[in-house]
Amino acid sequence: MADILGDRPGAGLLSGLFGVGGGTVIVPALVAFAGFDRKLAAGTSLLAIVPTSLVGTITYGLDGHVSIVTAAILAAGTVVGAQIGTWLLARMSQQFLRWAFVVFLLVVAVQLFLTIPLRDGSVEIDAGLVVGLVAVGLATGILAGLLGVGGGVIVVPAMILLFGYSDLLAKGTSLLMMIPTAVSGTVANVRRRFVSWRGGLIIGLGACATVTLGSWLARLLDPQVANWMFVAFLLFLVWKTVTEALRARRAR
Incomplete structure (x- = not known):
C-alpha cells in the first residue's frame, strides 16, 4: 500500500491539466507497483x-469553464454505460483488458494529435x-466501467472534435460528468468485490491536493501544446x- 501513496500527486495533476479522472495513471500504477490485478485496479480507480x-x-x-447542462446530458448516458461496463468487466480476461486498453489509448492519441482546440469555442444546445x-456518454460509461477510467480521455476529445467546445470548457465539464459515472460504476464494482476502499480513498483524497495545480497549468498552456503533452502521456x-x-x- 505504500506504493499507492506515490500515485496521488500524479493522478490529481493529470485530472486538472487534462480533464481526466486520473484512471489512466492509477490503473497501470496499481497493477505495476501495488500488485493489484487489472479488475481490482479498475474498480479501485473509479x-x-x-x-x-x-x-x-x-x-x-x-x-x-463548466457546462452543467452538457454534463447532465453526458451523465445520462454514462451512468447506464458504466453498469454495462462493470458487467463486462466480470466476464473478460486480464489479457483482453490489457490490449483493449492499448487500442483505446492509441485511438484517443491519434484524435488528439490531429485536433487544434479552440480556447473560445462555444456551442448551442439543440436536439x-x-x-x-x-451517445458519447453511453460509450464513455461502458469504457469507464470496463477499463477503470473516468471517461475524460473520451469525452474531452469528443467535445472538442465533434461538438466544437473550447478545450477548457470540455475539461471542466468532463470532470463534472465523471462524478455520477464513477459513483455508478463503483456501486456495481463493490457488489462484485472489485474495489479496495482503503486504496481508492487514499489515492482520491491525496490527488485532491494537486488537481487545482493541474487546472491552473491548463489555463496557462497553449491549447495545442496541452494536446501534444496529453498525446505524449498516452x-x-x-x-x-x-x-x-x-x-x-x-x-504463462
Whole structure:
C-alpha cells in the first residue's frame, strides 16, 4: 500500500491539466507497483476518481469553464454505460483488458494529435447535440466501467472534435460528468468485490491536493501544446501496458 501513496500527486495533476479522472495513471500504477490485478485496479480507480473530479470541477467552475447542462446530458448516458461496463468487466480476461486498453489509448492519441482546440469555442444546445452527447456518454460509461477510467480521455476529445467546445470548457465539464459515472460504476464494482476502499480513498483524497495545480497549468498552456503533452502521456501509457501484456504472456 505504500506504493499507492506515490500515485496521488500524479493522478490529481493529470485530472486538472487534462480533464481526466486520473484512471489512466492509477490503473497501470496499481497493477505495476501495488500488485493489484487489472479488475481490482479498475474498480479501485473509479472510487478514487470521485473526490478528485469533485475538486477539479469546483476549480474549473469558479472560472466559468463548466457546462452543467452538457454534463447532465453526458451523465445520462454514462451512468447506464458504466453498469454495462462493470458487467463486462466480470466476464473478460486480464489479457483482453490489457490490449483493449492499448487500442483505446492509441485511438484517443491519434484524435488528439490531429485536433487544434479552440480556447473560445462555444456551442448551442439543440436536439442533435443532445442525441450526440447521450451517445458519447453511453460509450464513455461502458469504457469507464470496463477499463477503470473516468471517461475524460473520451469525452474531452469528443467535445472538442465533434461538438466544437473550447478545450477548457470540455475539461471542466468532463470532470463534472465523471462524478455520477464513477459513483455508478463503483456501486456495481463493490457488489462484485472489485474495489479496495482503503486504496481508492487514499489515492482520491491525496490527488485532491494537486488537481487545482493541474487546472491552473491548463489555463496557462497553449491549447495545442496541452494536446501534444496529453498525446505524449498516452503513448507512454501504451508502452507501459504493452510491456505488461508481453511480460504476462511470457509468464504463462
